[in-house]
Amino acid sequence: MATYEDCVTEIQKLLSEKVAQGEQVGEDVDLIEEVGLASLDVMELIEQLEDVFDISFPINELGDVRTIGDLARRVQQLT
Amino acid sequence: MSLLDKLEAARSFQDQLGELGVNAIGATIDVVGSATEGRIDGRRVVLAGTNNYLGLTFDPACVEAAVQATQNHGTGTTGSRLANGTYSSHAALERELAEFLGARSTIVFTTGYVANVGTISTLAGPGDVIVLDADSHASIYEGAKLSGAEIYRFRHNDPADLEKRLKRLGDRCARTLVIVESLYSMLGDIAPLKEFCEVKDRYGAHLLLDDAHSFGVMGRNGRGLAEELGVEDQIDFVTGTFSKSLGSVGGWFASRKHDIGPLRSQIRAYMFTASSTPSVIASTRTALQLVSKRCDLRVRLWRNSARVHSALKSLGFNLGADASPVIASIMDSPEQAAAAWQMLLDAGVYVNLVVPPGAPKNLSLLRCSLSAAHTPEQIDHIIDAYALVAERLMGERRAAVAGAV
Numbered sequence: 001m002a003t004y005e006d007c008v009t010e011i012q013k014l015l016s017e018k019v020a021q022g023e024q025v026g027e028d029v030d031l032i033e034e035v036g037l038a039s040l041d042v043m044e045l046i047e048q049l050e051d052v053f054d055i056s057f058p059i060n061e062l063g064d065v066r067t068i069g070d071l072a073r074r075v076q077q078l079t
Numbered sequence: 080m081s082l083l084d085k086l087e088a089a090r091s092f093q094d095q096l097g098e099l100g101v102n103a104i105g106a107t108i109d110v111v112g113s114a115t116e117g118r119i120d121g122r123r124v125v126l127a128g129t130n131n132y133l134g135l136t137f138d139p140a141c142v143e144a145a146v147q148a149t150q151n152h153g154t155g156t157t158g159s160r161l162a163n164g165t166y167s168s169h170a171a172l173e174r175e176l177a178e179f180l181g182a183r184s185t186i187v188f189t190t191g192y193v194a195n196v197g198t199i200s201t202l203a204g205p206g207d208v209i210v211l212d213a214d215s216h217a218s219i220y221e222g223a224k225l226s227g228a229e230i231y232r233f234r235h236n237d238p239a240d241l242e243k244r245l246k247r248l249g250d251r252c253a254r255t256l257v258i259v260e261s262l263y264s265m266l267g268d269i270a271p272l273k274e275f276c277e278v279k280d281r282y283g284a285h286l287l288l289d290d291a292h293s294f295g296v297m298g299r300n301g302r303g304l305a306e307e308l309g310v311e312d313q314i315d316f317v318t319g320t321f322s323k324s325l326g327s328v329g330g331w332f333a334s335r336k337h338d339i340g341p342l343r344s345q346i347r348a349y350m351f352t353a354s355s356t357p358s359v360i361a362s363t364r365t366a367l368q369l370v371s372k373r374c375d376l377r378v379r380l381w382r383n384s385a386r387v388h389s390a391l392k393s394l395g396f397n398l399g400a401d402a403s404p405v406i407a408s409i410m411d412s413p414e415q416a417a418a419a420w421q422m423l424l425d426a427g428v429y430v431n432l433v434v435p436p437g438a439p440k441n442l443s444l445l446r447c448s449l450s451a452a453h454t455p456e457q458i459d460h461i462i463d464a465y466a467l468v469a470e471r472l473m474g475e476r477r478a479a480v481a482g483a484v
Contacts, residue, residue, distance in 0.1 A: 040441055043213070047234065056247050058229040 002053055002079040007072035014048050015068075027069035045071075053079045099417035101432060106424075113137050114326075114452040119429055125457045127447045128431035130264075132296050132404050133376045134452025135326035135369060141362040145327075148361035156354045161344070164354030172364050179371060180302060181311065182333040184340045188348065189355050191291055191320025192218040194330025197348025198318055199258065199287065200225035208255040210244050210284070212236065214265070214439045219258055219289060228256070235263075235439065238274035245282040255284040261293035261304035265438045265446065267405030269293075272304055276313040287316040295324025296404055301370040301377060311335060325366040327359045380404055380451040383458055387449060390462040394469040399444070407433075408445040408465075416443035419468045426464035 002010075008027055015025055019035055031037050037045070042065075046057045049071075055078040065071045108126075110118040114134035117126050135141055148168070158164035169187060177185045188194040199222025203209050207228040211219055214235040223230045234240040245252050257279050259270050272288070279286045290303045298306030301324070305311045315336050321329035332339060343349060355363075369376070381404070388402035399407035410416035413434040420432035423445070431446040438444050445468075447461070 038436065038441070040436060043232065047213075047232070054247075056231045056244050059232055060224060060230045 002076055004072055004076050007049075007053075007075045007079075008068060010049065010052055011045070011068050011071055011075075014045055014052075018045070025068060027072070028067050030066050031068065031071070032066070049075055055079055096434070099414055099434070100421055101417050101434065106429065108429075111136075115450055115454075115457055117429065119424065122424065122427060124424065124427050124429040125453070125460050126429050127449065127453070127461050128429055129450070130292070130323040130448050131326060131450050131452070132292075132324045132380055132448070133326065133366075133370065133373070134450040135324070135366045137452075138326070138366070138369065140369070141326060141365045144361040144365040145358035148357040152357035154358070155356045158354065159350055159352055160354045161350045166354075166357060166360070168357060168360045168364070169354060172360050172367075175364060175367055176331055177333065179300075179367060180317070180333050180335070182317075182335050183338050185331055185333040186339060186343055186346070186349060187355070187360075188330035188332065189352055190328060191318070191322060191330035193348045193352060194318045194320070194332050195219055195289060196222040196225060197346040198316065198332045198342070199223055199256070200348075201342055201346045202226075202287070202316065203228040203256045206254065208248060208251055209258060210241065210248075210255055211258040212260065212270075214263055215258060215260065216264065216289060216291070219260075223258070236268060236270055238271055238278050241275065242278045242282075245278065245284055248282075248284075252282040252284040255282075256287055257284050258287045258289065260289040260291070262296070262403055262405065263400075264292055264405060265433060265444065266399030266407045266442075267403040267446075268400035269304060269403060273308045273310055276310045280313060285315040286313070287318065288314050290317050290319045291323060292405065294319045295370045296377065296380065299374070301374075321359075321363045321366075324370060325363050327363045327366065329355050329359060329363060376451040380449060383449045383451070383453050386458050387447065387461060391465055394462075394466055395473065396465065396469065399442075404449045406447045406449070407438075408447070410443045410445060413443045415472070416445060419445055419472070422468050422471065423464050426467055428461050428464040 012025060018041055025035055029035060031042060050057055053075060106119050108117045108119055114131050114136050115126050117124055156164040173185045173187050188197060195218035203226040205227040209223045209228045210231045210233060211223060212235055213232045231244050233244050248255055259275055262269050288305060293303040295301045297304045300306060305314055312335060315334060317333050319331050321327045384404045385402045388406050391406060391408060392398055396408040399409055410419060416432060416434060423430055433444040433446050435441040
C-alpha cells in the first residue's frame with residue numbers, strides 16, 4: 001500500500017509534465033482554479049495514477065477532489 | 080460567487096469563439112434544397128457535415144409518408160408514451176425495428192440522446208458499476224452520472240485497458256455495464272468490438288453498444304458494426320438513433336439477449352417526455368424499409384468516403400482515422416481550424432468545425448461526413464475546396480520555416 005507522501009510525490013511529478021512548476025505545486029492548491037487544469041487534464045492525470053498504482057478511480061468522485069491533497073488521500077485509500 | 084457568474088463564464092467562452100470568427104451556437108442553414116445542398120449566409124453550399132449517411136431526408140417515399148401521417152394523425156401526439164402518446168404507428172415501428180435487428184424487443188424514444196440517458200440511468204443504479212470508453216458521447220456520460228453507479232473510464236478503443244479495469248473489479252463484474260460506441264462521431268474511428276466482446280465475456284460483464292453512427296451504414300443488411308463483425312449475439316444491449324442514416328429524429332433501445340419490455344415502466348426519460356410526432360414515426364418506418372432493401376446506398380456511401388479520405392490524405396491532411404463516412408482532419412490549433420472552416424464555406428462546402436472542449440484530447444477538427452446522396456461532382460467539389468485549404472496551409476508552413484531560417 002502506498003503512503004500519502006508517495007501519492008503526493010507521484011501527483012506532483014505527473015503535474016510537472018502538464019504545467020510549468022508542477023513539482024512546486026503545494027498540497028492545498030486547487031487543481032482547476034489555481035493550477036489551471038481543464039477537466040480533461042484532470043481525467044488524464046487520473047488515468048496515469050491508475051496505471052502507476054494499479055487502481056481504478058471512480059470518476060463520479062471527481063467532484064470531491066479539489067487539491068493535490070484530496071487526490072492523494074483518495075488514491076492512497078484505493079491502493 | 081453568484082449563480083449568475085456562470086452566465087458570464089459562458090459569455091466569455093462565446094466571445095473567445097467569436098474572436099476565432101466562429102458562431103458558438105453553430106451556422107444557420109437558411110435553405111436546405113436536398114440531402115446534400117443548402118444555402119448558408121447567402122452562399123450555395125454542398126452539405127458535408129450532416130450525418131445524413133444514406134441521404135434519406137428528401138427520399139420521396141419518406142417525405143410522402145410524413146405528409147400523409149400529418150394529414151391523417153395531426154402534427155403532434157401531445158403526450159408521453161405511457162399516457163396518450165403511443166399510437167399504433169409507434170408500436171408498429173418497435174415491432175419492425177425488432178424484426179430488422181433480430182431483437183426480442185425494442186423501445187423507441189424521442190431522441191437518441193434521451194435513449195442513452197434513459198436506458199443507461201435505468202439499467203445501472205447505486206451499487207452497480209459502469210465502465211465506459213473515455214471518448215463516449217455526452218449522453219452516455221450523462222446517463223452514467225444519473226444512474227448513481229460507480230463509473231470508471233478506460234482508454235479509448237483499448238480492450239487491454241478495459242480488461243485491466245474488469246480484472247480489478249473481480250466479482251463485481253456481474254454487476255458491471257461496459258459501454259462502447261461502434262463508429263465514433265468526432266474522429267470517425269471504429270471500435271474493436273470483437274475484442275471488447277471477448278473481454279467482457281471472459282469477466283462476465285454486460286455490454287451496451289451505442290450504434291448511432293454505424294446503424295444503416297455497416298453490415299451486409301445495415302444492422303451496423305456488430306453485424307459486420309458477426310458479434311450481434313454477444314451484445315447485451317444496443318442503443319441507436321433515427322437522426323443519422325434514417326434521416327429523421329428519435330432514439331431506440333434493443334436487445335437480442337434480454338427482454339427489455341418491462342423497463343418501459345421504469346425509464347423516466349421514456350415516461351415523462353412527449354412521444355415522437357406521427358410524421359417522424361412514418362418517415363422513419365419507410366426509411367427502415369429502405370435500409371434493408373437498398374444495399375446500393377451503403378456501397379455509394381463507402382465509395383464516396385474512400386474517395387474523400389484518399390484525396391485528403393494525399394493533400395497532406397492529418398486524418399483522425401482510416402476511411403469511414405466520418406473524416407476528421409486534425410488541425411494545429413482552434414484558430415487554424417476556424418480559418419480553414421471559413422475557407423471551405425467560402426468555397427461552397429459546409430463541414431463541422433469542432434474546437435476544444437468539443438473533441439477528444441482537446442483536438443481542433445474539420446469534421447466532414449459523407450452521404451450516399453453526394454454525386455461524383457459534389458465529391459470533386461469537396462476535394463477541390465480542401466485542396467485550396469491545403470495550399471494555403473502549406474504556404475503558411477513554408478513562410479514559417481522561411482521565417483525561422
